[in-house]
Amino acid sequence: MLRTDAREQILQELARRMKQVEVGARPPAAHPSFSTGIPALDGLLRRASVPGSIPAESAPLSNPLGGLVPGTLTEWLAAGSGSGAAWLALRVAVNLQQRVEDEGGAQSLVFIDHRHEFYPPAAAALGLDLGQVLVIRPPRPAEGLWALEQSLRSPAVAATICRVEMPGDRTLRRLQLAAEVGGGVGFLLRPARAAREACWADARLRVQALPAVEGDRRLRLEVLHLRGGIDGGTLELEIDDETGSVRVVSALASATAVLRTARA
Amino acid sequence: MKRVLCVWFPRWPLQRLFCVRPELKDQPVVLYGPARRGGWQALYAARGAIARGVVPGMPLAEAQALLGGEHRGLLEPHDPQADREFLESLARWCQRYSPLVGLEESPLPETLLLEITGCAPLFGGEQALAEQVVRDFQRGGFFVRVAVGDTLGAAWGAAHFGAVPGPTSSNAGMGGNSPVPQAPRRGSVGAESRALSAVEAIEEPSPAWSSPPPRLLPPGAGEEFLSSLSVAALRLPPDVVATLIELDLRTIGRLRALPRACLPSRLGKQVLQRIDQMLGEIPELIIPMTPLEPIAATWGFEVPTSDRMALEAVCRTLLEQVAEELISRQAGVQRLECRLTCVAGDPVCLTIGALRPRSAVDELLELVRLQLERTTLPAEVLQIDLEALVIGLVPVEQPELFAGSRPRGNPRRLAALVDRLGSRLGEQAVLRPQVAADAQPECAGTFEPIARLAIRKAPSGNADGRRSRSRDPSGGLPDGEAGFTPRPLFLKSQPQPIVTMSVVPDGPPLRFRWEQEDHVVRASWGPERIETGWWRGPQVRRDYYRVETTTGRRFWLFHERERETWFLHGIFE
Numbered sequence: 075m076l077r078t079d080a081r082e083q084i085l086q087e088l089a090r091r092m093k094q095v096e097v098g099a100r101p102p103a104a105h106p107s108f109s110t111g112i113p114a115l116d117g118l119l120r121r122a123s124v125p126g127s128i129p130a131e132s133a134p135l136s137n138p139l140g141g142l143v144p145g146t147l148t149e150w151l152a153a154g155s156g157s158g159a160a161w162l163a164l165r166v167a168v169n170l171q172q173r174v175e176d177e178g179g180a181q182s183l184v185f186i187d188h189r190h191e192f193y194p195p196a197a198a199a200l201g202l203d204l205g206q207v208l209v210i211r212p213p214r215p216a217e218g219l220w221a222l223e224q225s226l227r228s229p230a231v232a233a234t235i236c237r238v239e240m241p242g243d244r245t246l247r248r249l250q251l252a253a254e255v256g257g258g259v260g261f262l263l264r265p266a267r268a269a270r271e272a273c274w275a276d277a278r279l280r281v282q283a284l285p286a287v288e289g290d291r292r293l294r295l296e297v298l299h300l301r302g303g304i305d306g307g308t309l310e311l312e313i314d315d316e317t318g319s320v321r322v323v324s325a326l327a328s329a330t331a332v333l334r335t336a337r338a
Numbered sequence: 339m340k341r342v343l344c345v346w347f348p349r350w351p352l353q354r355l356f357c358v359r360p361e362l363k364d365q366p367v368v369l370y371g372p373a374r375r376g377g378w379q380a381l382y383a384a385r386g387a388i389a390r391g392v393v394p395g396m397p398l399a400e401a402q403a404l405l406g407g408e409h410r411g412l413l414e415p416h417d418p419q420a421d422r423e424f425l426e427s428l429a430r431w432c433q434r435y436s437p438l439v440g441l442e443e444s445p446l447p448e449t450l451l452l453e454i455t456g457c458a459p460l461f462g463g464e465q466a467l468a469e470q471v472v473r474d475f476q477r478g479g480f481f482v483r484v485a486v487g488d489t490l491g492a493a494w495g496a497a498h499f500g501a502v503p504g505p506t507s508s509n510a511g512m513g514g515n516s517p518v519p520q521a522p523r524r525g526s527v528g529a530e531s532r533a534l535s536a537v538e539a540i541e542e543p544s545p546a547w548s549s550p551p552p553r554l555l556p557p558g559a560g561e562e563f564l565s566s567l568s569v570a571a572l573r574l575p576p577d578v579v580a581t582l583i584e585l586d587l588r589t590i591g592r593l594r595a596l597p598r599a600c601l602p603s604r605l606g607k608q609v610l611q612r613i614d615q616m617l618g619e620i621p622e623l624i625i626p627m628t629p630l631e632p633i634a635a636t637w638g639f640e641v642p643t644s645d646r647m648a649l650e651a652v653c654r655t656l657l658e659q660v661a662e663e664l665i666s667r668q669a670g671v672q673r674l675e676c677r678l679t680c681v682a683g684d685p686v687c688l689t690i691g692a693l694r695p696r697s698a699v700d701e702l703l704e705l706v707r708l709q710l711e712r713t714t715l716p717a718e719v720l721q722i723d724l725e726a727l728v729i730g731l732v733p734v735e736q737p738e739l740f741a742g743s744r745p746r747g748n749p750r751r752l753a754a755l756v757d758r759l760g761s762r763l764g765e766q767a768v769l770r771p772q773v774a775a776d777a778q779p780e781c782a783g784t785f786e787p788i789a790r791l792a793i794r795k796a797p798s799g800n801a802d803g804r805r806s807r808s809r810d811p812s813g814g815l816p817d818g819e820a821g822f823t824p825r826p827l828f829l830k831s832q833p834q835p836i837v838t839m840s841v842v843p844d845g846p847p848l849r850f851r852w853e854q855e856d857h858v859v860r861a862s863w864g865p866e867r868i869e870t871g872w873w874r875g876p877q878v879r880r881d882y883y884r885v886e887t888t889t890g891r892r893f894w895l896f897h898e899r900e901r902e903t904w905f906l907h908g909i910f911e
Contacts (some may be wrong), residue, residue, distance in 0.1 A: 289861075
């Protein structure tokens with residue numbers, strides 16, 4: 075029969091391990107986050123500084139733990155083609171590339187283009203430095219996944235972007251491990267029906283197009299899943315294709331915020 | 339009796355540049371390099387540039403101003419490594435005259451030294467040999483001065499500073515007997531440039547002028563001639579030469595007249611050493627160029643096999659042999675060929691390319707394995723041959739004590755990733771996107787295989803870890819695009835036909851159907867008329883529209899005016 079305090083100790087140890095599995099293997103305080111370049115989006119991607127606690131709503135938006143975590147995957151779900159998900163993902167990648175370059179880290183950006191649709195002039199208009207971009211056009215789709223894994227694994231690549239449909243749990247888990255090894259960021263552009271699947275990525279964002287007002291494109295971005303943070307945050311953005319600028323129209327309060335942290 | 343033939347290429351960097359890029363031959367070209375106090379200075383100037391007042395040693399900005407507005411393309415960086423490699427290749431070519439050919443020992447060599455003791459009878463005498471050397475180089479487009487002497491020093495001095503025998507009408511500007519360097523100008527920059535300008539003022543290589551006939555010093559004699567040479571022929575450092583000139587000891591004869599004992603204390607030990615070397619009292623050897631042997635390794639199987647593990651193990655052994663040879667030459671392999679000879683059928687050739695020269699066995703074996711996995715062998719393998727086709731020098735990198743301070747994204751790791759991807763997917767699969775100035779949308783974005791583009795090392799940090807951004811200024815659209823219309827992020831490789839319903843005349847469709855989905859157009863921007871490409875085939879005449887549907891999604895459609903059909907070209911993802 076275990077003594078009460080020993081039992082308490084074991085329960086606490088188990089609870090700590092469960093929180094660690096939920097938040098991630100690495101202690102969050104050890105690695106700084108990458109800002110997405112859009113402060114409102116950083117605010118939505120705020121995570122708990124202590125595993126298991128709830129990030130305070132009243133904490134300032136300049137909390138250093140808001141943003142993308144290096145060594146993770148982020149899924150961008152597009153509600154229909156032409157919704158602007160890839161544009162936003164690339165825009166965030168550009169910010170990331172500039173930030174990492176300033177700090178003296180890796181600065182290459184890799185785009186796995188198995189559909190042969192990447193268009194350099196549009197990417198350059200977004201602000202991408204084409205001299206740092208690698209476009210991989212694999213001859214077969216299966217080799218595209220291999221190339222994606224290799225690119226995520228390499229420490230010389232700041233961000234990898236690839237269109238991924240429904241590859242399956244095992245593949246996504248392997249990609250997540252590869253991202254952890256490489257230390258860069260992986261952006262997976264997926265169709266909307268991927269929302270039904272379990273999420274292996276650190277963050278899952280859904281982008282939906284809205285009818286434009288006064289000519290500029292409008293998008294709604296919703297945080298479907300955020301490891302160590304609050305889901306359900308929504309943002310309406312107005313983007314300008316010509317200048318590559320992003321403007322926040324309104325930040326809707328999270329209607330049904332789901333707390334994904336372990337119960338203490 | 340030892341005899342040495344010396345071939346001097348005056349202004350070698352310029353001669354090499356003109357050989358590699360003949361279109362620059364008559365241009366006022368200036369070669370620039372780093373100046374001692376930071377910044378850039380002009381190092382070598384062609385005839386046309388000197389005529390405009392450019393002097394070697396002046397700051398680059400001054401030289402640019404003197405060249406005027408059209409100096410673009412006439413300023414070339416000085417590349418000592420390429421100069422040395424080219425000279426080494428010429429030295430190997432000279433092995434037809436003598437088995438022992440070497441370069442002069444100098445940080446910027448310009449001279450070849452050949453040991454021709456006993457070779458003369460093969461060419462019909464020393465004079466004939468020397469004249470043939472001059473003729474052969476002349477035919478190659480080079481301007482040379484050739485001299486033969488008893489010792490290395492004597493031949494060198496005679497070639498560089500000996501007066502040209504015979505009529506000097508075609509060699510105007512070269513000065514008379516043993517040209518003596520002028521006193522250095524006050525206020526010029528640095529001792530080296532002073533000596534440089536003194537020497538450079540003598541020679542004016544030009545393709546229109548023929549190389550002068552060779553100078554032969556008779557064996558055993560020639561002391562008189564050597565005494566009349568200027569002190570710069572002693573191969574001394576420029577500051578020592580400047581001191582000697584200031585002391586008015588301009589010729590070797592005058593220098594020898596001084597008591598030997600007092601020379602080392604005032605001018606250094608080297609002066610005596612050089613004098614003795616020139617007169618033959620101290621021996622001096624030529625450091626010969628070694629002929630390059632191809633790096634290859636072979637393994638023959640006693641029993642033909644097709645077992646992959648065995649083939650990999652054998653490849654590893656062969657790679658270890660190749661790597662050993664590469665490391666001894668301080669080089670790496672950039673293109674490796676692996677040939678598997680089978681019992682029946684054609685031999686299978688695998689070519690492994692690397693972006694940067696590599697010599698690590700594990701990395702090369704990984705690349706070989708990636709290709710070997712994808713090839714099917716027609717029969718059992720009888721023999722494996724490994725040959726390094728293209729070799730490059732590997733710059734020695736000093737490892738840092740604190741590994742964390744090294745920037746993560748160094749070019750080496752990126753090159754490793756590119757090599758892996760290229761090895762498995764093929765060179766055409768790893769591309770660098772570029773923007774071209776073309777009105778036709780599908781031609782405005784081009785992709786170039788990385789293997790053909792050199793990865794520029796500019797982003798790798800300086801000594802203190804700072805990074806210099808090498809942003810391509812033309813990374814965006816060409817400057818002429820005043821009215822820039824947004825382009826879709828994803829462009830279909832082939833425009834896809836769409837079914838349109840209720841088209842507005844001279845306007846976009848109000849409804850269209852694409853991929854089994856109906857879209858209702860809510861707003862549109864356009865038309866953007868593009869008519870181009872008549873030189874590529876049938877002219878492209880399209881009216882492009884940017885449309886937004888009721889759901890907010892945006893597409894890029896166009897109307898083909900010839901066939902009156904509508905297509906979808908891109909999606910604003």
